[in-house]
Amino acid sequence: MFLLTLITIILIVYIIEQNSIKNALKGIEYTQNTSLTLVEPNEEFDIVCILQNRTRRFVAFLRLKEKFSKEIELFLKNSEKFDNNILESSHYLMPRQKLERRFRASIPKRGRYFLYGATIFGGDFLGISETIGDYSCIEEVVAIPKESKLPDIEIKLSGYIGDISINRFIFEDPILTAGFNDYTGQEPQKMISWVQTARVGHLMVKKYDYTLELIVTVLLNIDYNGDNNEELVEECFSIGRSVCQFLESKNIKYRFITNATIAGTRPIWANSDYGWGKNYLMNILEGLGRAVYIVREPYEKMLDRALNFAELGVGHILITPKMEESYLAGKDKLKELTGYDVCMLTPNQGGE
Incomplete structure (x- = not known):
């Protein structure tokens, strides 16, 4: 009788054990x-x-091994173990229970970072073996570049934009015509619109808006193989951010062109026309956060x-790690086509 009871118990334990391993x-x-997908450093x-x-x-x-990019800094309690970008913890779950855990984190520098999911180990009934499950997932967090610390960048940009506005005032451009007024005798003859005059039967003059559609193209070049390459390119990304924010603050539309490789996506602004506004700016900043040190095309093609x-x-505003003699020809070509000089910004020299 005892032997039969023992065999029954062993059989029951065996069935439970096998079921616990299976399930x-x-x-x-x-x-x-993450609570944010785009963050400041x-x-x-x-x-x-x-x-x-x-x-x-x-x-x-349940034993968890959660994996994160090693550069992500987690603010954990002393009891939590985080080593070699792996966070280990153990848990039990009641029926239908949902366990949500939140960790404060930060990223110290610009770049693209990942949450890789977890490996979960499920224990058996007797605690003899573990069942391993792969719960991989890829979640991204992008840290955008810091603002540039160049002390005179805003002064140089203000001077450059101011020069363009003054030139547009001195040399009237028919593209800037905002409307027409009656001729008073005080306006120069070149301002008379003969088409409008013929249409209304008396002299009409053009009315100019000297701030209408002031637009800028921002060029960010990383085609450079000299000393301190990565450090200089990083500063170029920061300058790019500061330039775009400056243009936004002045309500100036702009196009952004770069030969840096943007990892993980094709940015909307890559093929877009001139833009302006928070969404346009944030798309560019995300692109700068994703940018890597791989030159997508040489400076000449850009x-x-x-x-x-x-x-x-x-x-045109050109941001580049260092001024090269070969850039001057391109600068002259742009000036010839646009009528304006090119504002050149470098990490060491600031602006030219």
Whole structure:
């Protein structure tokens, strides 16, 4: 009788053990996401990890190994173990329980960073073995470049934009015609619109808006193989951010062109016309955050693209790691087509 009872108990334990091994991770779900997908360097955000039991059974033991880009800094409690970009923890789940864990985090420098998901180990009934499940996922966080610390960048940009506005005032451009007024005798004869005069039967003069459609093309070049290459290119990305923010603050439409490789996406602004506004700016800043040190095309090809878009009255701002003699020819070509000089900005020299 005792032997029969013992065999029955062993059989029951065996069945439970096999069932626990088979279903160790059945109904277990895991996701990762972030409260922000676009952040400033050192800006804090939340990483949200959700572990869920979809079944009606009690899950006694789960061990998690969650993986993040090593550059992501997590602010953890002393009891939590984070080593070699792996966060380890153990949990149990009640039936239908959803366990949400939040961690404060930050990223110290510009770039593209990832949350890779987790490996989950489910324990068996007897604690002898573990069932391993791969819960990989790819979630991105992009850190945009810091603003440039060049002390006189805004002064140089203000001077350049001011020069364009003055030239447009001195040399009237028919493109800037905003309407027509009656001729008073005080206006120069060249301002008379003969078409409008013929239409209304008396002398009419053109009314100019000297701030109408002031537009700029921003060129960001990283085709440079000299000393401190990465450091200088990083500063160029920061200058690019500061230039775009300056143009936004002045309500100036602009086009953004770069020969840097933008990882993970094809930016909307790559083929867009001149733009302006928060969404346009944030799209460019995201692109600068994703940019890597791989030159997508040489400077000469990027310049050719700019020349294709160049037209009379358009300003150009060139950001480059270092001034090269070969850039001067392109600068002269742009000036010839637009009527304006090119504002050149470098990390070491500021502007020229």
